[in-house]
Amino acid sequence: MSEVRSPMAGLVVKVATAVGAELNIGNTVVVLESMKLEIPVETTSSGRVVEIKVTEGDFVEEANVLVVLE
Template sequence: MAEDVRAEMVSTVFQIVVAPGDRVAEGDPVVILESMKMEIPVLAESAGTIASVDVAVGDVVQQGDLIAVID
Protein backbone atom coordinates (compact mmCIF):
# COMPACT_ATOMS: atom_id res chain seq x y z
CA MET A 1 0.00 0.00 0.00
CA ALA A 2 1.32 3.45 -0.91
CA GLU A 3 2.09 5.96 1.83
CA ASP A 4 1.85 9.69 1.19
CA VAL A 5 4.56 11.80 2.83
CA ARG A 6 3.04 15.22 3.61
CA ALA A 7 4.30 18.51 5.00
CA GLU A 8 3.47 19.14 8.64
CA MET A 9 3.86 22.93 8.45
CA VAL A 10 4.39 25.84 6.09
CA SER A 11 8.05 25.70 5.09
CA THR A 12 10.53 25.75 2.22
CA VAL A 13 12.08 22.62 0.72
CA PHE A 14 15.76 22.93 1.67
CA GLN A 15 17.11 19.56 0.49
CA ILE A 16 15.73 16.43 -1.17
CA VAL A 17 17.44 13.36 0.27
CA VAL A 18 15.85 10.62 -1.89
CA ALA A 19 14.99 10.01 -5.54
CA PRO A 20 12.35 7.81 -7.18
CA GLY A 21 13.44 4.18 -6.98
CA ASP A 22 15.43 4.62 -3.75
CA ARG A 23 14.71 2.19 -0.91
CA VAL A 24 13.99 3.74 2.51
CA ALA A 25 13.61 2.27 5.97
CA GLU A 26 11.20 3.54 8.60
CA GLY A 27 12.70 6.71 10.07
CA ASP A 28 14.93 7.54 7.09
CA PRO A 29 14.88 11.21 6.01
CA VAL A 30 13.00 11.93 2.78
CA VAL A 31 13.42 15.71 2.57
CA ILE A 32 14.71 18.50 4.78
CA LEU A 33 12.41 21.49 5.18
CA GLU A 34 13.43 24.93 6.43
CA SER A 35 11.23 27.19 8.52
CA MET A 36 12.33 30.19 10.57
CA LYS A 37 16.01 29.25 9.98
CA MET A 38 15.46 25.77 11.43
CA GLU A 39 16.04 22.59 9.42
CA ILE A 40 13.23 20.05 9.87
CA PRO A 41 13.72 16.50 8.54
CA VAL A 42 10.64 14.76 7.16
CA LEU A 43 11.00 11.04 7.90
CA ALA A 44 9.56 7.95 6.21
CA GLU A 45 6.87 6.44 8.43
CA SER A 46 7.32 3.01 6.82
CA ALA A 47 9.87 1.10 4.75
CA GLY A 48 9.48 0.91 1.00
CA THR A 49 10.53 2.33 -2.35
CA ILE A 50 10.17 5.99 -3.28
CA ALA A 51 7.52 6.07 -6.04
CA SER A 52 7.63 9.83 -6.58
CA VAL A 53 9.07 13.04 -5.22
CA ASP A 54 6.51 15.80 -5.73
CA VAL A 55 8.54 18.86 -4.67
CA ALA A 56 11.70 20.64 -5.77
CA VAL A 57 14.35 22.50 -3.76
CA GLY A 58 13.07 26.00 -3.06
CA ASP A 59 9.37 25.10 -3.23
CA VAL A 60 7.17 26.53 -0.49
CA VAL A 61 4.87 23.86 0.91
CA GLN A 62 1.75 24.33 2.98
CA GLN A 63 0.61 22.06 5.80
CA GLY A 64 -0.72 18.86 4.24
CA ASP A 65 0.95 19.29 0.83
CA LEU A 66 2.20 16.09 -0.79
CA ILE A 67 5.99 15.75 -0.65
CA ALA A 68 6.57 12.17 -1.82
CA VAL A 69 4.95 8.76 -2.16
CA ILE A 70 6.43 5.54 -0.76
CA ASP A 71 5.28 2.17 -2.17
Protein backbone atom coordinates (compact mmCIF):
# COMPACT_ATOMS: atom_id res chain seq x y z
CA MET A 1 0.00 0.00 0.00
CA SER A 2 1.05 3.55 -0.68
CA GLU A 3 -0.03 6.73 1.10
CA VAL A 4 -0.41 10.22 -0.29
CA ARG A 5 0.55 12.66 2.48
CA SER A 6 0.02 16.37 2.89
CA PRO A 7 3.12 18.38 1.92
CA MET A 8 2.07 21.21 4.27
CA ALA A 9 -0.61 22.36 6.67
CA GLY A 10 -3.72 23.65 4.95
CA LEU A 11 -7.45 23.49 4.33
CA VAL A 12 -8.82 20.75 2.06
CA VAL A 13 -10.80 22.66 -0.58
CA LYS A 14 -11.35 19.77 -3.01
CA VAL A 15 -11.13 15.99 -2.99
CA ALA A 16 -10.40 15.15 -6.63
CA THR A 17 -10.70 11.36 -6.55
CA ALA A 18 -12.98 8.58 -5.32
CA VAL A 19 -12.58 5.17 -3.74
CA GLY A 20 -11.93 2.62 -6.48
CA ALA A 21 -10.36 5.10 -8.90
CA GLU A 22 -7.25 3.91 -10.76
CA LEU A 23 -4.57 6.60 -10.54
CA ASN A 24 -1.26 7.15 -12.30
CA ILE A 25 1.79 9.03 -11.08
CA GLY A 26 1.07 12.76 -11.10
CA ASN A 27 -2.72 12.58 -10.75
CA THR A 28 -4.17 15.21 -8.41
CA VAL A 29 -6.03 13.66 -5.46
CA VAL A 30 -6.63 16.65 -3.17
CA VAL A 31 -6.37 20.44 -3.46
CA LEU A 32 -5.19 22.30 -0.36
CA GLU A 33 -5.45 26.01 0.41
CA SER A 34 -2.57 27.55 2.30
CA MET A 35 -1.70 31.25 2.54
CA LYS A 36 -4.47 32.06 0.01
CA LEU A 37 -2.90 29.73 -2.59
CA GLU A 38 -4.44 26.51 -3.91
CA ILE A 39 -1.92 23.68 -3.97
CA PRO A 40 -2.70 20.42 -5.83
CA VAL A 41 -1.45 17.28 -4.08
CA GLU A 42 -0.43 14.62 -6.61
CA THR A 43 0.28 10.91 -6.42
CA THR A 44 3.89 9.74 -6.48
CA SER A 45 2.92 6.17 -7.38
CA SER A 46 0.23 4.41 -9.39
CA GLY A 47 -2.56 2.40 -7.80
CA ARG A 48 -6.21 2.07 -6.89
CA VAL A 49 -7.73 4.34 -4.23
CA VAL A 50 -8.78 2.18 -1.26
CA GLU A 51 -9.41 4.92 1.32
CA ILE A 52 -9.84 8.69 1.43
CA LYS A 53 -9.01 10.00 4.89
CA VAL A 54 -10.13 13.64 4.45
CA THR A 55 -13.19 15.55 3.35
CA GLU A 56 -13.61 19.05 1.98
CA GLY A 57 -13.35 21.57 4.79
CA ASP A 58 -10.89 19.53 6.89
CA PHE A 59 -7.72 21.19 8.15
CA VAL A 60 -4.64 18.98 7.78
CA GLU A 61 -1.14 19.22 9.16
CA GLU A 62 2.05 18.49 7.26
CA ALA A 63 2.53 14.72 6.69
CA ASN A 64 -1.10 13.78 7.45
CA VAL A 65 -2.29 10.86 5.30
CA LEU A 66 -4.81 12.09 2.72
CA VAL A 67 -5.37 9.04 0.48
CA VAL A 68 -4.37 5.37 0.62
CA LEU A 69 -3.57 3.48 -2.61
CA GLU A 70 -2.96 -0.21 -3.29
